[in-house]
Amino acid sequence: MSESVKIVEVGPRDGLQNEKQNLTVAQRLAFIQDLVAAGLKYIEVGSCVSPKWLPQMAQSTDLFQLLPTDTDLHFSLLTPNLKGFEAAAAVNCPEVAVFTAASESFTRKNINCSIAESFEKFADVIQAAKMKNMRVRGYVSCMVDCPYAGAIAPEQVRDVAKRLYDMGCYEISLGETIGTATPDRVAKVWDCCLAELDAAVLAGHFHNTYGMAIANIYQSLQQGIRIFDASLAGLGGCPYAKGASGNVATEDVYYLLSQLGYETGIDVEHLMLASRNISQTLQRKSLSSYANAYWAQ
Secondary structure (H helix, E strand, C coil): CCCECEEEECHHHHHHHHCCCCCCHHHHHHHHHHHHHCCCCEEEEEECCCCCCCHHHCCHHHHHCCCCCCCCCEEEEECCCHHHHHHHHHCCCCEEEEEEECCHHHHHHHHCCCHHHHHHHHHHHHHHHHHCCCEEEEEEECCCEECCCEECCHHHHHHHHHHHHHHCCCEEEEEECCCCCCHHHHHHHHHHHHCCCCHHHEEEEEECCCCCHHHHHHHHHHCCCCEEEEEHHHCCECCCCCCCECECEHHHHHHHHHHCCCECCCCHHHHHHHHHHHHHHHCCCCCCHHHHHHHHC
């Protein structure tokens, strides 16, 4: 039996929140249903934030209540503070996510506080989640470079990731936020983090701004990482990182993994239909190289 790799589909949250077009709850639900049909089992549904700040994520808890309840599906909501957590808990969401960065500059620009203050903000979230037996996933932005501060020392990434784990996050996703990294630099970050944390609790979240995401995922696989975030059709990016449009496309990650012999549980025909549907809904060209080659055949 081939080794499996876990793909966390972040298109409905990290993807859509950075798209200019606001989708209705019904359109977002159809997107998630397509993803489920394609065999994706770990899906970030939305974000519990004020619609004033992120109108694309409005009514995320309403959306959550419409989702299928199959026991092998894992849906989550991003909850940046206790108010957001309480909204997620009210709809019986089993998993929430919190986020910080390995860069002080980025944290201040992104969430208007220092790294230390960001930990204080979500310490209450993690504690409340423990009491309700809910899982918490942690995100760390700027694992290699920061758009404001430049190169980030691997030790800084390790320290933030380790603190998240020690606080109670079961999984920590390291984000290569602006897509400037190359495999040699990614390798140094993993080497540093793997000295303190098991590979089973670490995930890679790569952006494809400079076309390096798949190369960086390949490098991560060589070092034992088996969890990757991806966004169908390459939706989204980071509004705080100039030019960093495009999370790595789920279709491209699928192609790499399937060609290397890893099991993903993905049905490629349904994946491609999901990709075409969301691209048509958003009236944008897919950023997936694999999808564009597939439909050109």
